[in-house]
Amino acid sequence: MARLQTQVGIIGAGPAGLMLSHLLHLHGIHSVVLEARSRQYCEERIRAGVLEQGSVDMLRNAGVAARLDKEGMRHEGIELGLNRQRHRIPLAELTNGKAVTVYGQHEVVKDLIARLLADGVDIRFECGTVSLHNIDSPQPFLRRSRDGSEDEIHCDYIAGCDGFHGISRPSLPQSALRTFERSYPFAWLGILAEAPPSRDELLYMHHERGFALYSMRSPSITRLYLQCKPDDDIAHWSDDRIWSELHTRLGCTDGWKPLEGHILQKGITGMRSHVTEPMQHGRVFLAGDAAHIVPPTGAKGMNLALADVYVLTEALSAFYKRNTSTQLDQYSAVCLRRVWKAQRFSWWMTSLLHRFDDATAFDQRRQLAELDYITSSRTAAASLAENYVGLPMELH
Numbered sequence: 001m002a003r004l005q006t007q008v009g010i011i012g013a014g015p016a017g018l019m020l021s022h023l024l025h026l027h028g029i030h031s032v033v034l035e036a037r038s039r040q041y042c043e044e045r046i047r048a049g050v051l052e053q054g055s056v057d058m059l060r061n062a063g064v065a066a067r068l069d070k071e072g073m074r075h076e077g078i079e080l081g082l083n084r085q086r087h088r089i090p091l092a093e094l095t096n097g098k099a100v101t102v103y104g105q106h107e108v109v110k111d112l113i114a115r116l117l118a119d120g121v122d123i124r125f126e127c128g129t130v131s132l133h134n135i136d137s138p139q140p141f142l143r144r145s146r147d148g149s150e151d152e153i154h155c156d157y158i159a160g161c162d163g164f165h166g167i168s169r170p171s172l173p174q175s176a177l178r179t180f181e182r183s184y185p186f187a188w189l190g191i192l193a194e195a196p197p198s199r200d201e202l203l204y205m206h207h208e209r210g211f212a213l214y215s216m217r218s219p220s221i222t223r224l225y226l227q228c229k230p231d232d233d234i235a236h237w238s239d240d241r242i243w244s245e246l247h248t249r250l251g252c253t254d255g256w257k258p259l260e261g262h263i264l265q266k267g268i269t270g271m272r273s274h275v276t277e278p279m280q281h282g283r284v285f286l287a288g289d290a291a292h293i294v295p296p297t298g299a300k301g302m303n304l305a306l307a308d309v310y311v312l313t314e315a316l317s318a319f320y321k322r323n324t325s326t327q328l329d330q331y332s333a334v335c336l337r338r339v340w341k342a343q344r345f346s347w348w349m350t351s352l353l354h355r356f357d358d359a360t361a362f363d364q365r366r367q368l369a370e371l372d373y374i375t376s377s378r379t380a381a382a383s384l385a386e387n388y389v390g391l392p393m394e395l396h
């Protein structure tokens, strides 16, 4: 068995784990990243698509935004659709110039992996089975076992960046944790289509048959979503049925509807809200989906992951450079303030735009009135805008 020593042991090479390792490297802090899947799997897994202003600034300041700046699509507005009509929310105008950038999560992952490898950071793909040990002692360690061989990675701190189904959260004493959950009575069917975007900005469409979202990935790739049943089976959705439903729900009175194209990928994603409190225990810090899940309607998931690791990096840097653990002790409280505001916004956007089968006639009228209010009041639109582009980062 090999015995390694590092400062921070990181589980997971998604946006949280990769960004954390890179930010720590910039601060001269050594880490080892253990990832269960292959590099190719991580780089090809299609997920989030929208970066908040703060996330773009963070990636730029960390020196990993060259391709983002070249290929990312800055959007200064989004559209909400109601009764087959579009209403623009001028994000930049309402937030003193902030915007979002459409750039696939898998592209961010590719950029970060390339930089970590170029910098010689120790990242181990297909790492085998990981377990956490001595998490309440000053000398925690990770054990990874694969094909009969074992390594121990001894560290000062462990970062659980292994997503919702990872090993880190279940490895904490459940008596020390409190879970907050909400599941939604629907899911999203998402497709990637080889069809040039025929609108410049995202369109979130309310429709009596269910929500639909028009998004994009590049000048030749469109990303589209349909609200579907929570237990729906993708095998029941032929390409023709998907396009027919997308045209029905996204079609506007001015004749616009999305262009069709070859469907490269389709899948169904469940919708849930989840928060684990606290996001730390002993020498273990949870970040990203390992600690929280939001419904994707607010485009917050990846952005929250990046914000968590920014807070954790500042706290670890204060510990190693100024020998103070105050920020480490406050990590969970600082992150949870942002997490819960993102949960609120994501729940609100989801409740605003989706069809609820158990909604009463009153609920339906109230939902339409809220959409009417947001699309006719500058104050209401400004509240949506400041949340959508991302609330200011707070470190204390």
Ligand code: FAS
Pocket: 011, 012, 013, 014, 015, 016, 017, 034, 035, 036, 037, 042, 046, 047, 048, 049, 050, 105, 127, 130, 161, 162, 163, 164, 165, 166, 167, 269, 287, 288, 289, 290, 296, 298, 299, 300, 301, 302, 303, 305
């Ligand atoms: P991730 O899940 O991205 O990464 C965790 C990593 O840990 C993975 O690479 C995994 O292989 C690894 N891992 C897990 N267990 C391990 C173990 N035991 N040992 C070692 N490694 C382990 N967010 C949006 O904002 N917009 C969207 O449209 C959107 N769509 C989504 C669609 C799907 C299908 C899913 C599942 C999520 C979606 N999300 C979306 C949310 C998503 O983008 C997450 O918020 C984001 O991936 C969070 O990043 P991480 O916290 O790094 O977790």
Ligand code: PHB
Pocket: 047, 048, 049, 050, 202, 215, 216, 223, 296, 297, 298, 299
């Ligand atoms: C996407 O393009 O994948 C996307 C965009 C906005 C969302 C969710 C997903 O709210």
